[in-house]
Amino acid sequence: MDKTIILAAGEGTRMKSKKSKVLHKILNHTILEYVIEASNLSENSQTIVIAGNNKEQIENNFKNIIIRKQEIGHNIPYGTGYAVSCAKDLIDDDDNILVLNGDIPLIRKETLKDFLNSHKQNKMAVSVLSTKLEDPTGYGRIIRDENGNFSKIVEQKDCLESQLEVNEINTGIYAFNGEKLKFALSKLNTNNNQGELYLTDCIEILKNDNQKVAAFSNLSFEEFFGVNNKFELENAEKIMRMRINKKHMIDGVILHNPEYITIDKDAKIDIDTEIFAPCSILGKSEIGKNCVVKSNSRIENSKIYDDVIIDSSVIEDSVVEKGVDIGPFSHLRPKAHLKENVHIGNFVEVKNATVGKNTKAGHLAYVGDADLGEDINIGCGVIFVNYDGKYKHRSVVEDKAFIGSNSNIVAPVYIEKEGYIAAGSTITKKVHQGELAIERAEEKFIKGYVEKKKIRDMKREEK
Numbered sequence: 001m002d003k004t005i006i007l008a009a010g011e012g013t014r015m016k017s018k019k020s021k022v023l024h025k026i027l028n029h030t031i032l033e034y035v036i037e038a039s040n041l042s043e044n045s046q047t048i049v050i051a052g053n054n055k056e057q058i059e060n061n062f063k064n065i066i067i068r069k070q071e072i073g074h075n076i077p078y079g080t081g082y083a084v085s086c087a088k089d090l091i092d093d094d095d096n097i098l099v100l101n102g103d104i105p106l107i108r109k110e111t112l113k114d115f116l117n118s119h120k121q122n123k124m125a126v127s128v129l130s131t132k133l134e135d136p137t138g139y140g141r142i143i144r145d146e147n148g149n150f151s152k153i154v155e156q157k158d159c160l161e162s163q164l165e166v167n168e169i170n171t172g173i174y175a176f177n178g179e180k181l182k183f184a185l186s187k188l189n190t191n192n193n194q195g196e197l198y199l200t201d202c203i204e205i206l207k208n209d210n211q212k213v214a215a216f217s218n219l220s221f222e223e224f225f226g227v228n229n230k231f232e233l234e235n236a237e238k239i240m241r242m243r244i245n246k247k248h249m250i251d252g253v254i255l256h257n258p259e260y261i262t263i264d265k266d267a268k269i270d271i272d273t274e275i276f277a278p279c280s281i282l283g284k285s286e287i288g289k290n291c292v293v294k295s296n297s298r299i300e301n302s303k304i305y306d307d308v309i310i311d312s313s314v315i316e317d318s319v320v321e322k323g324v325d326i327g328p329f330s331h332l333r334p335k336a337h338l339k340e341n342v343h344i345g346n347f348v349e350v351k352n353a354t355v356g357k358n359t360k361a362g363h364l365a366y367v368g369d370a371d372l373g374e375d376i377n378i379g380c381g382v383i384f385v386n387y388d389g390k391y392k393h394r395s396v397v398e399d400k401a402f403i404g405s406n407s408n409i410v411a412p413v414y415i416e417k418e419g420y421i422a423a424g425s426t427i428t429k430k431v432h433q434g435e436l437a438i439e440r441a442e443e444k445f446i447k448g449y450v451e452k453k454k455i456r457d458m459k460r461e462e463k
Contacts, residue, residue: 001044001045001046001092001094001095001096002041002042002044002045002046002095002096002098002116003045003046003047003048003090003091003095003096003097003098003178004039004040004041004045004046004047004048004097004098004099004100005048005050005084005087005097005098005099005100006032006035006036006039006047006048006049006050006100006101006102007050007080007083007084007099007100007101007102008020008022008032008049008050008051008052008054008058008101008102008103009050009051009052009053009054009069009070009072009083010022010052010102010103011052011053012103012228014228014229015228015229015230015233016229016230017230019057020054020057020058021103021227021228022035022054022058022102022103023054023057023058023061024227024230024233026105026233026236026237026240027237027240027241027244027262027263027264027265028262028264028282028283029264029265030061031102031103031105031227031233031236032049032058032061032062032102033061033062034105034106034107034240035100035101035102035103035104035105035107036049036062036065037109038107038108038109038111038112039098039100039107039109039112040109041098041109041112041113041116046066046090047065047066048065048066048067048068048087048090049062049065049066049067049068049102050067050068050069050070050083050084050086050087051067051068051069051070052069052070052072053072055067055069066087066090068086068087068090069086070082070083070086077190077195077196077197078195078196078197079190079196079197079198079199080196080197080198080199080200081185081188081196081197081198081199081201081202082188082196082197083199084099084181084185084199085185085188085197088182088185091178091181091182092178093178093179093182094178094179095177095178096116096119096120096175096176096177096178097175097176097177097178097181098112098115098116098173098174098175099173099174099175099176099199100112100172100173100174101172101173101226103226103227103228104171104172104223104224104225104226104227105227105236105240106222106223106224106225106236106239106240106243107173107223107224108220108223111129111218111220111223112173114218115127115129115173115175115216115218116175118216119175119214119216122212122214123212124175124177124212124213124214125176125177125180125206125211125212125213126174126175126176126177126180126181126184126202126203126206126211126213127174127175127176127213127214127215127216128142128150128153128170128173128174128203128213128214128215128216129171129173129174129175129215129216129218130142130168130169130170130171130215130216130217130218131168131169131171131217131218131219131220131221131223131224132167132168132169132217132219132221133167133169133221134167136166136167136168136169137156138156139156139169139170140153140154140155140156140169140170140200141153141154141155141156141159141163141164141166141168141169141170142166142168142169142170142215142217143163143166144168144215149214150213150214150215152203152204152207153170153200153203168215168217170200171218171224172224172226173224174199174203176202180206180211181202183205183206183209184201184202184205184206185202187202187205188201188202188205222239225239238259240265241258241259241261241262241263242258242259244263244264244265245258245261245263246258248263248269251269251271252270252271252272253269253270253271253272253273253274253275254272254273254274254275255275255277256274256275256276256277257276257277257278258277259277260277260278260279261275261277261278261279261280261281262279262280262281262282263280263281264281264282264283264284264285266283266284267281267282267283267284267285267286267287268285268286268287269281269286269287270287270288270289270306271289272289272290273287273288273289273290273291273292273293274291274292274293275293276292276293276294276295277295278295278296279293279294279295279296279297279298280297280298280299280300281293281299282298282299282300282301283300283301283302284301285299285300285301285302285303285304286302286303286304287299287304287308288304288305288306288307288308288322289306289307290306290307291304291306291307291308291309291310292308292309292310293310294309294310294311294312294327294328295312296312297310297311297312297313297314297315297327298314298315299315300314300315300316300317301316301317302315302316302317302318302319302320302332303318303319303320304320305320305321305322305324306322306323307322307323308320308322308323308324308325308326309324309325309326309327310325310326310327311325311326311327311328312327312328312329313326313327313328313329313330313331313332314330314331314332315331315332315336316332316333316334317333317334317335318332318333318334318335318336318337318338318350319336319337319338320332320338321337321338321339321340321342322340322341323340323341324338324339324340324341324342324343324344325343325344326338326344327344327345327346328346329346329347330344330345330346330347330348330349330350331348331349331350332344332349332350332351333349333350333351333352334351334352335351335352335353336350336351336352336353336355337353337354337355338350338355339354339355339356339357339359339374340357340358341357341358342355342356342357342358342359342360343359343360343361343362344361345360345361345362345363346362346363346364347363347364348361348362348363348364348365348366348367349365349366349367349368350367350368351366351367351368351369352368352369353367353368353369353370353371353372353384354370354371354372355367355372356372356373356374356375356376356399357374357375358374358375359372359373359374359375359376359377359378360376360377360378361378361382362378362379362380363380364380364381365378365379365380365381365382365383366382366383366384367382367384368384368386369384369386369392369393369394369395369411370384370386370394370395370396370397370409370411371394371395371396371397372397373397373398373399373400373401373417374399374400375399375400376397376399376400376401376402376403377401377402377403378403379402379403379404379405379406379407379423380405380406381405381406381407382403382404382405382406382407382408382409383407383408383409384409384411385408385409385410385411386411392411393411393412394411394412395409395411395412395413395414395415396413396414396415397409397415397419398415398416398417398418398419398433399417399418400417400418401415401416401417401418401419401420401421401431402418402419402420402421403415403421404420404421404422404423404424404425405423405424406423406424407421407422407423407424407425407426407427408425408426408427409421409427410426410427410428413427413428413429413430413431414430414431415427415430415431415437416430416431416432416433416434416435417433417434418433418434419431419432419433419434419435419437420435420436420437421436421437422436422437422438422439422440424440425437425438425439425440426439427439
């Protein structure tokens with residue numbers, strides 16, 4: 001069985017945060033989530049996360065993985081070797097064990113698959129994944145013999161002058177045979193300057209035991225970029241953003257200034273859709289063909305059909321069908337469903353409501369907890385009053401109704417087909433088919449009001 005052990009117990013002090021380093025986010029997903037996803041190599045593979053004091057935080061974010069705690073304290077050994085040994089009881093002899101750090105969000109599934117396959121095909125006891133850097137300063141060097149075979153890993157501080165010139169470095173990713181890993185872990189000791197149990201010592205232990213050991217090089221060095229502070233977090237996000245955006249552009253999406261467009265790794269966008277920066281497409285959003293998403297829009301966990309225009313608007317957990325145009329400055333809150341060719345204009349908010357085909361709400365309206373039919377006109381300033389201070393209530397408006405400007409529809413109200421609401425009305429009762437509903441106070445005209453007001457004001461000033 002393929003098993004992955006992810007080392008995520010580090011304190012991450014350089015991140016300068018109360019939040020665990022591996023739970024900081026890149027494009028709306030935690031660093032650790034990217035690593036877990038990449039290391040999930042098959043349906044039968046198993047992921048084990050080694051946590052430290054961040055165990056509770058990790059448990060709150062990930063419900064379906066095995067988490068083991070690396071205890072930290074007096075008389076408890078430190079080091080990567082000890083961290084891996086925390087999962088020793090989960091390792092079977094015939095397992096293939098992949099070990100990597102939890103702070104490398106740019107690692108790809110394909111890279112790990114290729115590495116593990118090479119390890120298995122060559123029947124290695126342990127394999128090391130390496131890469132090459134122009135400037136390898138600070139990294140452990142991969143030392144090979146005169147025949148190019150892997151010899152050992154030498155940390156920067158222990159390098160000889162000639163070894164410092166080596167640019168092949170250890171990425172910190174390893175593959176082990178389960179039986180051989182347990183054997184090597186049992187032989188580890190703390191006889192080193194740091195007094196820690198080093199996982200890298202397992203390589204030398206197995207080599208000295210005449211087991212097969214190799215280093216496989218991968219030239220995609222950006223995948224092994226570790227995040228240790230918030231500057232590196234931002235750099236990783238830039239790389240991830242362009243990686244995702246490049247894929248969409250190759251697949252037929254038009255992105256204007258893609259460096260300022262954020263698209264979630266789980267989002268789907270169809271061909272010939274055009275997106276202008278700055279813009280965010282988040283969560284499991286889906287956008288169809290030939291859509292236009294203009295600047296300053298945010299779409300989150302929503303389904304957008306073909307030929308939709310969205311202008312500087314926010315759409316959350318909603319469905320927008322074909323040919324709809326939205327905005328500018330509109331807001332679709334959760335459970336809004338706009339059917340074909342709906343128009344939602346300036347400063348209109350829709351929440352938990354269905355809006356039927358060809359219905360229009362041009363500006364300054366709130367449609368909440370309502371079911372609207374087709375070909376309805378919602379005038380300027382219309383409010384669906386859905387909350388009585390304790391409970392929400394729902395209203396229904398049938399096809400071809402006309403809701404005049406500055407009207408209040410106080411739920412629960414039912415407006416039948418072709419019902420008309422006069423401007424400025426507050427409606428609390430059912431409106432039958434073809435009726436005109438008017439609710440206004442009688443107008444009064446007070447003659448001479450301005451002159452009387454002037455006299456009153458003058459008397460006040462004299463006092």
